Amino acid sequence: MIKHYTTLLSFSFLHIFGLHSQDVQIFTVEDFDLVGKVKSCLVITDYGREMFEFNKNGTLTKTITQYNDTDQDITYYKYKEGELVEKRMESYKNNILDESTSMANFYTIDTVPNRKVVEKIVSYDKQFLEQQVYLYGEEGKLQKMVSSNIDGVDETTFEYTPFKDEVTVSTYTNGILEKSVRTSQRKGPKGTQKSVLTKEYIDGEPNRATEEVYNDKGKLVTSEDFLYSVEEKEFVSQKKQFYHYKEGVLDRVVTKTLTTESISNYIFQFDSHTPKNWVKQIVTPNNTYTTRVIKYYPEEAEKVDVNR
Numbered sequence: 001m002i003k004h005y006t007t008l009l010s011f012s013f014l015h016i017f018g019l020h021s022q023d024v025q026i027f028t029v030e031d032f033d034l035v036g037k038v039k040s041c042l043v044i045t046d047y048g049r050e051m052f053e054f055n056k057n058g059t060l061t062k063t064i065t066q067y068n069d070t071d072q073d074i075t076y077y078k079y080k081e082g083e084l085v086e087k088r089m090e091s092y093k094n095n096i097l098d099e100s101t102s103m104a105n106f107y108t109i110d111t112v113p114n115r116k117v118v119e120k121i122v123s124y125d126k127q128f129l130e131q132q133v134y135l136y137g138e139e140g141k142l143q144k145m146v147s148s149n150i151d152g153v154d155e156t157t158f159e160y161t162p163f164k165d166e167v168t169v170s171t172y173t174n175g176i177l178e179k180s181v182r183t184s185q186r187k188g189p190k191g192t193q194k195s196v197l198t199k200e201y202i203d204g205e206p207n208r209a210t211e212e213v214y215n216d217k218g219k220l221v222t223s224e225d226f227l228y229s230v231e232e233k234e235f236v237s238q239k240k241q242f243y244h245y246k247e248g249v250l251d252r253v254v255t256k257t258l259t260t261e262s263i264s265n266y267i268f269q270f271d272s273h274t275p276k277n278w279v280k281q282i283v284t285p286n287n288t289y290t291t292r293v294i295k296y297y298p299e300e301a302e303k304v305d306v307n308r
Contacts, residue, residue, distance in 0.1 A: 028059055036275045038295070051066075116134065133145065186213075208235075212224075222242055279294060
């Protein structure tokens with residue numbers, strides 16, 4: 001599911017789409033495991049709540065992260081001709097706007113000769129925080145990102161290496177390898193699967209890795225975490241999770257480590273809307289609950305051709 005939704009509610013949404021994102025992203029209802037003309041989705045758990053609001057095109061326009069009765073973060077997204085042009089994050093403490101931690105992101109887009117996006121980030125108390133310049137190649141792929149702040153300038157470059165049915169995207173910060181993501185296709189008896197292997201590095205040295213495998217319907221079927229062993233000079237598996245579905249809905253997750261095995265069962269309740277979304281998720285045996293209150297835009301009446 002996230003898009004598996006069980007890990008989506010992050011408190012705060014900023015580290016999904018925050019100050020140091022590696023590309024300018026636009027989120028839609030599909031990124032939140034939602035379908036249909038959703039107007040808003042309130043997510044309630046035992047540790048807080050978060051509201052997501054969307055426009056009629058299904059694009060995210062506002063989030064509200066409620067920590068308690070007096071503390072919350074509100075983020076607004078403004079678009080023009082399908083491009084994100086402004087993002088504002090307002091932080092309230094004791095119901096008072098904290099200007100020092102609230103910030104505004106402004107985007108300017110140039111497409112000649114190649115796409116270029118400049119992002120300027122300032123705090124509400126008018127302090128310059130950072131500027132990001134995103135430079136794209138002829139194929140529209142992000143090639144370079146230049147970050148400037150009071151600590152100096154950092155340059156991040158992206159290298160794309162295709163090989164047969166796979167492509168590897170390597171990220172370098174100031175010339176030092178930081179991350180590599182290899183996406184490949186696997187043909188099997190149950191159709192074509194997609195594998196995404198992400199390796200993370202510290203000072204150019206391998207540190208940890210994650211491999212995710214998706215089935216031909218785009219659903220996550222396995223996820224495996226690795227740590228790099230200096231002694232063995234390779235990545236060593238730490239945990240592997242197996243995702244099982246019934247009629248396309250997550251049914252259980254089996255987690256295996258070197259010494260343990262556990263099973264989490266998922267129970268969903270759906271609303272009566274067409275198409276339907278789940279409104280309650282129960283995970284056993286821990287009996288954790290997640291509730292979603294979903295509102296929809298009115299369905300537009302089908303136009304009838306009176307001359308037909």
